Amino acid sequence: MDRNTFTGLFLIMIIIAGSVWLMKPSDAEIAKEKALQHQDSLKKAGIKPNPATAKLDTTVKTAAPAFDSAALKTPFGSTLAGTQKLVTLENKNLRVKLSNRGGRIYSVELKNFKTHDNKPLVLFEGDKNKFGFTFAAGVASVNTNDRYFTPSAENLTVTGKDSSTISMRLSYSATQYIDYIYSLKGEGYKVGFTIKSTGLESVVANQGSITLNWETSPKKLEKSITLDREYTMIQYYDTNEDFDYIGDTKDNTKEIADKKMQWVSFKQHFFSSLLLSKDGFSKSSLSVSTDTSNHTDIKQLKANLTLARSADGTYPLDFYFSPNRYKILAAEGHGFEKQINLGWGPLKYINRFAVLPVFDFLTKFNWNYGLIILALTVILKLVLSPLTYKSYLSMAKMRVLKPEMDEIKAKVGEDNPTLLQQEYLKLYKKAGVNPLGGCLPLVLQMPIVIAFFRFFPGLFELRGQSFLWMNDLSTYDSFINFGFTIPFLGDHLSLMCLLMTISTLIYTYFNNQISGVTGQMKYIGYITPIIFLGALNGYPSGLNYYYFLANMFTFLQQYIIKLMVDDKKIHAQIQENKKKPEDKKKKSGFGAKMEEMMRVQQQAKVAAPKKGK
Numbered sequence: 001m002d003r004n005t006f007t008g009l010f011l012i013m014i015i016i017a018g019s020v021w022l023m024k025p026s027d028a029e030i031a032k033e034k035a036l037q038h039q040d041s042l043k044k045a046g047i048k049p050n051p052a053t054a055k056l057d058t059t060v061k062t063a064a065p066a067f068d069s070a071a072l073k074t075p076f077g078s079t080l081a082g083t084q085k086l087v088t089l090e091n092k093n094l095r096v097k098l099s100n101r102g103g104r105i106y107s108v109e110l111k112n113f114k115t116h117d118n119k120p121l122v123l124f125e126g127d128k129n130k131f132g133f134t135f136a137a138g139v140a141s142v143n144t145n146d147r148y149f150t151p152s153a154e155n156l157t158v159t160g161k162d163s164s165t166i167s168m169r170l171s172y173s174a175t176q177y178i179d180y181i182y183s184l185k186g187e188g189y190k191v192g193f194t195i196k197s198t199g200l201e202s203v204v205a206n207q208g209s210i211t212l213n214w215e216t217s218p219k220k221l222e223k224s225i226t227l228d229r230e231y232t233m234i235q236y237y238d239t240n241e242d243f244d245y246i247g248d249t250k251d252n253t254k255e256i257a258d259k260k261m262q263w264v265s266f267k268q269h270f271f272s273s274l275l276l277s278k279d280g281f282s283k284s285s286l287s288v289s290t291d292t293s294n295h296t297d298i299k300q301l302k303a304n305l306t307l308a309r310s311a312d313g314t315y316p317l318d319f320y321f322s323p324n325r326y327k328i329l330a331a332e333g334h335g336f337e338k339q340i341n342l343g344w345g346p347l348k349y350i351n352r353f354a355v356l357p358v359f360d361f362l363t364k365f366n367w368n369y370g371l372i373i374l375a376l377t378v379i380l381k382l383v384l385s386p387l388t389y390k391s392y393l394s395m396a397k398m399r400v401l402k403p404e405m406d407e408i409k410a411k412v413g414e415d416n417p418t419l420l421q422q423e424y425l426k427l428y429k430k431a432g433v434n435p436l437g438g439c440l441p442l443v444l445q446m447p448i449v450i451a452f453f454r455f456f457p458g459l460f461e462l463r464g465q466s467f468l469w470m471n472d473l474s475t476y477d478s479f480i481n482f483g484f485t486i487p488f489l490g491d492h493l494s495l496m497c498l499l500m501t502i503s504t505l506i507y508t509y510f511n512n513q514i515s516g517v518t519g520q521m522k523y524i525g526y527i528t529p530i531i532f533l534g535a536l537n538g539y540p541s542g543l544n545y546y547y548f549l550a551n552m553f554t555f556l557q558q559y560i561i562k563l564m565v566d567d568k569k570i571h572a573q574i575q576e577n578k579k580k581p582e583d584k585k586k587k588s589g590f591g592a593k594m595e596e597m598m599r600v601q602q603q604a605k606v607a608a609p610k611k612g613k
Contacts, residue, residue: 075137075203076172082148089166092187094321103149103168103180104131105191108321110271114464116223116472123218123273123321128297130215137172137203144170145213149180165192175199189322190332195315209282210315211306214275217297218268223475225295226538227457231269232298234288235339236261239280243338247288247299256284266301267324267339270460270474274320276334281305325460326356343454350451363461370467373542377549380448385557392561395511401427449550456543465542470496473542488534496544497537503551504529510558 084101092111099106107125115121132144149168168180176199183192197204222228235245238259245267246252260280266273283306290299307315320336322328329336342351358379362372381388408423456462462473470477479495508525536544 076142076147076170079147079149079170085151087151087154087166089164089182089184089191091184093189094184094191096182096184096191096321098151098166098168098182100149100151100168101127102130102132102145102147103170104129104145105182105319108273110189110321110323113271113323115221116475121221121271123221123268123271124216125219126217128215128217130213133210133212135204135210137200144178172200172203176203189320189328191319191321193317193319195317197313209306209308211283211304213302213304214264215300215302216266216273217300218266218273220296220298221271222269223472224538225298227475227540228269228298229290231267231458232301233267234286234301234303235265235267236284236286237263237335237338241335243335246286247301251289253287254285256286257282261305263334263336264303264305265339266303268298269458270324270463272320272322272324272339274322274336274339275303275305276318276320277305277307278316279308279310281307323460324458327360341454341458343451346447347451347454350448351455355451355455359459359461368467369462369465369473369542370470370545373473373546374549377546377553381550381553381557384448388554388557389561392558393565396565452546453543456546457540459542462540462542467545470541470545473545474540476538477541490534490538492537494537494541494544496541496548497533497539500536500544500548500551501529501533503548504532507551507554510555 082100084099086106087098087100089096089098090111095109095111097106097108098104106129108123110121110123113121130145134141134143136142147170149170152165152167152169163183163185165181165183167182170178170180177197178200179194179196179198181192181194181196183194184190195210218232220228230248233245233247235243236256237243239262240259242259246254260282261284262278262280263274263276264281264284264286265275283304285304287302288299289302291297307317310316320332322332324340326337326340329339342348342356355376359372359376362375365372367375404427405424408427409420412420412423457474459474465473467473469479476492476494477496478492479498480493482491482493485491505526508529512525536547
């Protein structure tokens, strides 16, 4: 890469980044576009929006809707009137509030956890959250979300191994009704939920299946709303054990009719609300949207799920409101642990079968998690030390060959790069040096480095754990709060990210000294750490802490290896290799192909002027 190429690529990168930032739509423009999309969808459905109510209403309405006396005479008409009351179902882990309006779960609190600002951890709360279904009863259309149920009991607290239930009843008559039955054991994160219809065969048609409408707006629980939104999505797992998700990076809608969903999860960064049907949902319609002007709710998650009636005339389901901790989810079964993103392809297996077991082993010592990350880094560096040694040794050989390469360059000239590379390859072959020897060990280490990039941000164990000045290793440490947003950097500066960047720049400097690289390539390595400063400034301090430690231990390894490697001995060995007969030297298949390719290119270049004549 010459100076002009490097300068051009660098300017293009700046132009693209600047264009993305300058041309991004404002919050008002995004809201306007969503409103237009909503109106278009209404038109396609043949619905004319009321101009007075077309504007999005974000207020929570607690007053009962108005209805006339004729509505009271329709089937289930008496359930239109009522006052909202909450019933609490509680165990060691959960505090679940049920609302008689809709008979649904009104809020869920995980009792053993707190938000980033030490408040009760409530996954969702309020009337914006819905759960129910619509059915036809005579000429009336009944939506259970709008109806008032009758609870079977007041507040219940379950302890030990006991199990208690509360039912919410939607009555048509004394012998005809729909029950929502909630059950809870003394501990755990499972809330049993069963829908049961009694005596309504002549009132409600088509009871063979129902379509549940489940909507929620997860609340902001962590320090970084950006990471919260990045990790909040809808995940689903079908009866064929295939896992997928939508809405992680952008708003999305998906219709699924060819597969049965076993469970659907409204997943947040460290916690999830999951709905399980052992018989499966025959149809699913999923939707994720983001209101960026809302700074308390992360996203808006919706799922319409079609459920078949079981043999005993019920619709059995289970809710799970749990932390996204691998051990807890794996113990529940049903593939719940797939909610945790351990990376793609080989990265997933590295994290699952290597990193996680080592991390779990280290946690048994009850050390501070900062020390556990330190120990994990030491173990990783020791395992990779043979590759680090080979990389250093290869770069040292290239450095020793540098004077001879400069002589070849002066002799051949820079105007014939094909011939120059051909001569370099001859020199490498004679000296017994692999020019890629310094790169390959680093390439082999890259999957592990990337695996940790996925491992630490989603690691529940780091949540709320402090170390040194870092109050929470699962989020960024805001060493400096700007009070305003700086493009590329954000509204703060993370000290650990800054230290990681400085250590990477120093590492790049010493690495250039070892390899003897010159020219424009000498400066390319300094660009990546600067990019990482902006990219990782909002990422967990635990991740930046690991990268910082990795750099420090690499310095130490290289210092020790430097004491073991003598440039004079390397030079002498290279000279001995040159004296060996050609047929006794190791021939690399890759090197032979490269040499043949260079030879063909050189012949073509020499023959080109003659062909023109």
